[in-house]
Amino acid sequence: MENQNSFKEMFKDKGFVSGLVAGLALVSTIALVALLIYIFTGGRSACLAGTSNGNGANGKVSKKFEECLNSGKYDTKIQDSQNLGIQLGVQGTPASFVNGYLISGALPYDAFKQVIDTLLAGKEPDFDFMKDQETQKIVKVDMPQITDQDHVTGAKDGKITIVEFSDFECPYCGRHKTTTDQILKDYPNDVTLIFKHFPLSFHQYAKPAAVASECANDQGKFWEMYNKLFDLNLKQALNTDNIKKAATELGLK
Numbered sequence: 001m002e003n004q005n006s007f008k009e010m011f012k013d014k015g016f017v018s019g020l021v022a023g024l025a026l027v028s029t030i031a032l033v034a035l036l037i038y039i040f041t042g043g044r045s046a047c048l049a050g051t052s053n054g055n056g057a058n059g060k061v062s063k064k065f066e067e068c069l070n071s072g073k074y075d076t077k078i079q080d081s082q083n084l085g086i087q088l089g090v091q092g093t094p095a096s097f098v099n100g101y102l103i104s105g106a107l108p109y110d111a112f113k114q115v116i117d118t119l120l121a122g123k124e125p126d127f128d129f130m131k132d133q134e135t136q137k138i139v140k141v142d143m144p145q146i147t148d149q150d151h152v153t154g155a156k157d158g159k160i161t162i163v164e165f166s167d168f169e170c171p172y173c174g175r176h177k178t179t180t181d182q183i184l185k186d187y188p189n190d191v192t193l194i195f196k197h198f199p200l201s202f203h204q205y206a207k208p209a210a211v212a213s214e215c216a217n218d219q220g221k222f223w224e225m226y227n228k229l230f231d232l233n234l235k236q237a238l239n240t241d242n243i244k245k246a247a248t249e250l251g252l253k
Helices: 002-012 014-040 043-049 063-071 075-088 109-120 171-186 206-218 222-234 240-249
Strands: 095-098 101-104 151-154 160-166 191-197
Touching: 063 206, 063 240, 075 160, 075 191, 075 206, 095 109, 101 109, 109 160, 109 171, 151 222, 160 171, 171 191, 171 222, 206 222, 206 240, 222 240
Parallel strands: 160 191
Antiparallel strands: 095 101, 095 160, 151 191
16 A cells, blocks of 8 residues: 555656656657668668668668779869860860760650761761751761770660760759660660760859769779769759768679
8 A cells, every 4th residue: 555655746847757757758759760770771661671771780881882983083083074075176065976966955755866866877967957056057976986985875886976074063963863874775776975084163063063973983883873973963962971871772892
């Protein structure tokens, strides 16, 4: 009886009751936060996939990828790519050379299709949308040979080679990717795509994204990172944290 009375007396004390409620609420909040952290740092994904993400239990980007991002090892390659674009007449992004013919800007799919179909028919394309705005002339240049340093996808030795100078943060480049994706889908045996870096100086994350793609290439996942970066572009979510998150999601070491 004495113990029961003591228990009743405690619950008469409003301070005790308030403290108990607050304590239970705090414990519940901590448990919820822990669950959310577990889910959003990869715990849930790893369980569903039946394997770890390759970046440790905390889901952080590995030291190897971090070191590559900060090393500066690809600064020269990216700058050389940009210098080549300037030499070839690139003034903005995206800029595409279709068998050497320059098409500036994110033109619609139908425009590219006209050029590709004309070239496949053995004819020279001559469309107003290809003309330089100042000179009103069509620009055609001799493109450098493809090397093992280039990022190449699509048909092997396609009759049509598109060399695209692009910027991962440029909104027009993001939209233009849907066009190139459609081209590669519709011309799987005819079109070879080569991606070249042309990060514009006023885009804060364009250069870091270009570096990240090269670091991903070190681990054989350039095109996977390419897709991730342009997805972030379209969502207007390209930043340092999301670039690193993309690397984690790709399982980069």
